[in-house]
Structure formats: structure tokens, C-alpha cells
Amino acid sequence: MSATVHSLGRTAAPSLTPMTNLVAADLNHVNQVILSRMQSEIALIPELAGHLIAGGGKRMRPMLTLACARLLDYAGTRHHKLAAAVEFIHTATLLHDDVVDGSGLRRGRRTANIIWGNSASVLVGDFLFSRAFELMVEDGSIRALRILANASAVIAEGEVNQLTAQGQIDTPEERYLEIIHAKTAALFAAACRIAAVVAERDNAVEEALDAYGRNLGIAFQLIDDAIDYASDGATMGKDAGDDFRDGKVTLPVILAHARGNDADRQFWKDAMEGRRVSDEDLSHANRLLRATGAIEDTLGRARTYGQRAIDALGRFPSGVAKAALVEAVEFAIARAY
Structure with missing residues (x-):
């Protein structure tokens, strides 16, 4: 897989357009659910929630449920409320993440915590989590509720795990993969898996869609890790080098630290502990990442997980939906190129 040559023989750059077109009518229904369920007599709630929900996100996770x-x-409509629940869970975690990270930008806009403060962001995040669970209960499927409730718990565990690993340069690669399995891949997996529940398919189909979503989620996060260093703020929609300044020990840093000399390892230790956070330090970090091949190897791992996601669709017949899901993987990878 690459940015220009794809497994289905396409030569144009991959995009989410095929998936967006595929689910456009369903997504309109999902957006109506989102809009109605984020309302409250407390004006701050829809104001703050709307800032993020309407802030240019791709709706990738609910689109995966629909696709x-x-x-x-x-052919039913149960997936509309469940897809909205998926988006509410995702938005709630973003609101909480931005508070924890002290982030100033999200999708190129000021974060809610910067505008309204940390307390409001946390509480509106809690409100959206509650709305998500209302939607799950309304669906009436204990199976769907169990899948999304478990994903919510796993995401929270992943965030706590990442918090406790912050600044710890000796974090092993295995632990880091555990973190992104939890904080990112779990919701991708659940978003895909619940489609099999509403379609009343067997466990083998559930597992296949779970594997597709989980591997896509890991690939998606690894690409994010790489472009935090390899891209710029305008491209990323957040401050370039946020992970570096926050002391987040991501895979590129783990690889560069392991491959560096004593001076390099001391630099990474100082940086992750908050003692080397200037623009000059970030430039030095980028030089070390490139010299050790850490960025390219992170991208290589992302491509491997992306291929696993595509392979998980092997049991399903070819068609427009399958092609759109494959291209969604290719799009996720191509963001780094």
C-alpha cells in the first residue's frame, strides 16, 4: 500500500469519498440524532458540544458502523442511533483528552477547554457519554450495549495507562501498543462490530469486522504518531510537536531512543521529562528520528496493520461497500505522505 498505488489497482490518491458517498443518506439520519441528542436546556452544553462535533471531524467512526x-x-435503521452513540463516545474522549493534554488546537480550531475552561469540557464530556448510553439502551440489544460499554471502559483504561507512561522514556514497545489498542483501536473495533449485531450475523462475522476495525485503528494511531513530528500544524489541525512537548512516549520516540547513542538517549530522557521542549529541541528530535529510521519504521508498522485490516475483509464478497472500506484503510495510511 502507498499513497498512490492501491490494492485495488487505483492510481488516484485514496480518500474517504467512496465511504462518504456510500453512507451519505444514513449519515444524514445519524447527524439528526446527534443534533437532537446534544441539546439541553443548559445552553452551555449544546454550545460547547457543537463546537467540537461541528468542528470539521470526518465522522470516520460512525461512518464505519454504517459502511x-x-x-x-x-436494510434497517437501528445502526443510526448506535453510530450516533459511537460519535458521542469519541467526542467525549476528545473533550477529556484535551483537558488532560492541555491542548490548544483541535482540527485547526481552539479547543473547548481553552474557550470554556477545563471544568466545562469535562462535564460536557460526561454529558455526551451519558447520551451515548441512553442511545444504546434505546436500541434494546444487550449485545450491542455490552460491546460499546466495554469499549468505553477499555478506552478509559488506555488513557490512564498512557497518563502513567507519560515522560517514561523506558516504556517498552509492547506497552505502547497496548495503550493504542485501548485508547484508539477499541472504538474502531466496536464501531465495526456492532454492524454485525444489528444485521444479526454470527460471531465469525463479528470477529472479522472487529479485526478490520481494530487493525485500522492501530494503523490510524501510528500514522498520527508519525505525523506529529513529520507534518505541520496546518496539515494536522493541531499544534505540531504536541506529543513531544507533552512528554508522550510514542512509537517513533521509543524506536529512536533504543537506537541512539548515550547522548541521544539522554536527550530523549530530558525531553520526555519536560526539560527539552523548545522549537530547537523539537528540530533536534526530528533529526534524531530521521537518522534512526524511527519515522519510516513507524509508518512501516502502520502499513502492516493496515494490510491486516484489509485481509480481515477477505471473507466478504467484492462490491462497493468492501471497496470503500479498503480505501478507508489506504486513506488512513496515505495521510503521512
Whole structure:
């Protein structure tokens, strides 16, 4: 897989357009659910929630629920509320993450915590989590509720795990992969898996869609880790080098630290502990990442997980839905190129 040559023989740059077109009508229904359920008599709630929900996000996770339902030829409407629940869970975690990280930009806009403060962001995040669970209960499926509730718990565990690893330069690669399995991949997996529940398919189909979403989620996060160093703020929609300044020990840093000399390892230790956070330090970090091949190897791992996601779709027949899901993987990878 690359940015220009794809597994289906396409030569144009991959995009989410095929998936967006595939689920456009369903996504309109999901957006109506989102809009109605984020309302409250407390004016700050829809104001703050709307700032993030309407802030240019791709709706990738709920679109995955809708696209997987199309893959399974599901013709009902249950997935609309569940896809909205997925988006509420995702938005709630973003609100909480930005408070924890002290982030100033999200999708190129000022974060809610900067505008309204940390307390409001946390509490509105809690409100959105509650709305998500209301939607799950309304669906009536204990199975769907169990999948999304478990994902919510796993995400929270992953965030705490990442918090306790912050600044710890000796974090092993295995632990880091555990963190991103939890904080990113779990919701991708659940978003895909619940499509099999509403379509009343067997466990083998559930597992296949779970594997697709989980591997896509890991690839997506690894690409994010790489472009935090290899891209710029305008491209990323957040401050360039945020992970570096926050002391987040991501895979590129783990690899560069392991491959560096004593001076390099001391630099990474100082940086992750908050003693080397200037623009000059960030430039030095980028030089070390490139010299050790850490960025390219992170991208290589992302491509491997992306291929695993595509392979997980092997049991399903070819068609528009499957092609769109494959291209969604290719899009996730191509963001780094």
C-alpha cells in the first residue's frame, strides 16, 4: 500500500469519498440524532458540544458502523442511533483528552477547554457519554450495549495507562501498543462490530469486522504518531510537536531512543521529562528520528496493520461497500505522505 498505488489497482490518491458517498443518506439520519441528542436546556452544553462535533471531524467512526452495515446488506435503521452513540463516545474522549493534554488546537480550531475552561469540557464530556448510553439502551440489544460499554471502559483504561507512561522514556514497545489498542483501536473495533449485531450475523462475522476495525485503528494511531513530528500544524489541525512537548512516549520516540547513542538517549530522557521542549529541541528530535529510521519504521508498522485490516475483509464478497472500506484503510495510511 502507498499513497498512490492501491490494492485495488487505483492510481488516484485514496480518500474517504467512496465511504462518504456510500453512507451519505444514513449519515444524514445519524447527524439528526446527534443534533437532537446534544441539546439541553443548559445552553452551555449544546454550545460547547457543537463546537467540537461541528468542528470539521470526518465522522470516520460512525461512518464505519454504517459502511459495515452496508457490507452486510442490512436494510434497517437501528445502526443510526448506535453510530450516533459511537460519535458521542469519541467526542467525549476528545473533550477529556484535551483537558488532560492541555491542548490548544483541535482540527485547526481552539479547543473547548481553552474557550470554556477545563471544568466545562469535562462535564460536557460526561454529558455526551451519558447520551451515548441512553442511545444504546434505546436500541434494546444487550449485545450491542455490552460491546460499546466495554469499549468505553477499555478506552478509559488506555488513557490512564498512557497518563502513567507519560515522560517514561523506558516504556517498552509492547506497552505502547497496548495503550493504542485501548485508547484508539477499541472504538474502531466496536464501531465495526456492532454492524454485525444489528444485521444479526454470527460471531465469525463479528470477529472479522472487529479485526478490520481494530487493525485500522492501530494503523490510524501510528500514522498520527508519525505525523506529529513529520507534518505541520496546518496539515494536522493541531499544534505540531504536541506529543513531544507533552512528554508522550510514542512509537517513533521509543524506536529512536533504543537506537541512539548515550547522548541521544539522554536527550530523549530530558525531553520526555519536560526539560527539552523548545522549537530547537523539537528540530533536534526530528533529526534524531530521521537518522534512526524511527519515522519510516513507524509508518512501516502502520502499513502492516493496515494490510491486516484489509485481509480481515477477505471473507466478504467484492462490491462497493468492501471497496470503500479498503480505501478507508489506504486513506488512513496515505495521510503521512
